[in-house]
Amino acid sequence: MRNRYLIPLVLICCILAAGCLSADEWNGDVQQSTGFFVSDDVSYQEKGAYEGMGAPAPVMAPTSRTATDGSFDQKLIQTGSISLEVKNVADSMGTLKSIAESRGGYLSSSNLYRGSADRLSATVTVRVPGSAFDGTVTEIRTLGKILSESMNSQDVTEEYIDLTAQKEAKQHQLEQYNRIIEKAEKVEDVLKVQVEIERVQVDLDRLEGRLTYLDNRIDLATISVNLQEPAPIGGDAGHSFIKVINQGIEGFLFMVDSLIILFFTALPLIILVLLAYGLYRWRKKGKTASIPQKKAADASKPEEEEKN
Numbered sequence: 001m002r003n004r005y006l007i008p009l010v011l012i013c014c015i016l017a018a019g020c021l022s023a024d025e026w027n028g029d030v031q032q033s034t035g036f037f038v039s040d041d042v043s044y045q046e047k048g049a050y051e052g053m054g055a056p057a058p059v060m061a062p063t064s065r066t067a068t069d070g071s072f073d074q075k076l077i078q079t080g081s082i083s084l085e086v087k088n089v090a091d092s093m094g095t096l097k098s099i100a101e102s103r104g105g106y107l108s109s110s111n112l113y114r115g116s117a118d119r120l121s122a123t124v125t126v127r128v129p130g131s132a133f134d135g136t137v138t139e140i141r142t143l144g145k146i147l148s149e150s151m152n153s154q155d156v157t158e159e160y161i162d163l164t165a166q167k168e169a170k171q172h173q174l175e176q177y178n179r180i181i182e183k184a185e186k187v188e189d190v191l192k193v194q195v196e197i198e199r200v201q202v203d204l205d206r207l208e209g210r211l212t213y214l215d216n217r218i219d220l221a222t223i224s225v226n227l228q229e230p231a232p233i234g235g236d237a238g239h240s241f242i243k244v245i246n247q248g249i250e251g252f253l254f255m256v257d258s259l260i261i262l263f264f265t266a267l268p269l270i271i272l273v274l275l276a277y278g279l280y281r282w283r284k285k286g287k288t289a290s291i292p293q294k295k296a297a298d299a300s301k302p303e304e305e306e307k308n
Helices: 002-034 044-048 089-102 130-141 157-183 187-219 241-307
Strands: 076-085 106-114 120-129 145-155 220-228
Touching (some): 076 130
Parallel strands (some): 076 220
Antiparallel strands (some): 120 220
16 A cells, blocks of 8 residues: 555656756756856846846846966066256257167157257157066166156056956957847837947947057057256356346336336325315415405504594
8 A cells, every 4th residue: 555655656756856957958058059147137127127028137247267267377567767967958859769660669749849048858758568668668768867867657456357247247248238139029129129228338438448448558658758958157147238228128117117107006096186276276276365355454443543
């Protein structure tokens, strides 16, 4: 009796175990064939775009092994700034161009200035491969007397790895969106997927642009060189008659300007003084005119008294 129920029970357990095993094998085959891992890191918006289509929303691809296993070379942005005192600025600029070209680089920009006493100065920017940075700096130092120097190396390896991983993930996501849009039958579904494709493409373009910029800064180091000629011995010594005349004219014009400014500044006070002086003269004139009349009145009083 027990054997009769035991045998079917054993058969049922075997069938259930075989079913579970088949499901695991099927999931593993799908994962291996597609190359994508099922992830919960899919936004509600992305999932909602595929409701009713009968197709799963695309998921983010796993982070690239290249970005996590340490196989990336160190990414450095090298920059330098050197200020030199040279005998001839024009010749030194030509030498800098030759140095850059011999190292596989180029002269990025140059600006020439003429200062007091006809002294020349220039600012030159040199771009050379990162591997030739140290050698180029050493060669530039020999052009003249070093006045100041600053070197900097910025490590952007972490940012580069992160951007590369994001780029690969966006590329995988874009591929999945393209597969889904090929299977979409409704216009509404096609429009929803197209919106997501455009969004991912914008992100991908932004990542590629940043990586291109970093590649340029990493591959080519930047060196800014400031060149200036030495000051003449004794400074600007030497007599110049024309210069003296110019200084005299400049002083005369300065005094005229100062007098004009002083006049208009004191003009209100001058007006008040003139008004006060005019009032004073008017009152004084009135008093002077009243004195003779008073004397005449005083002289007529005795005569009137004698008559009385």
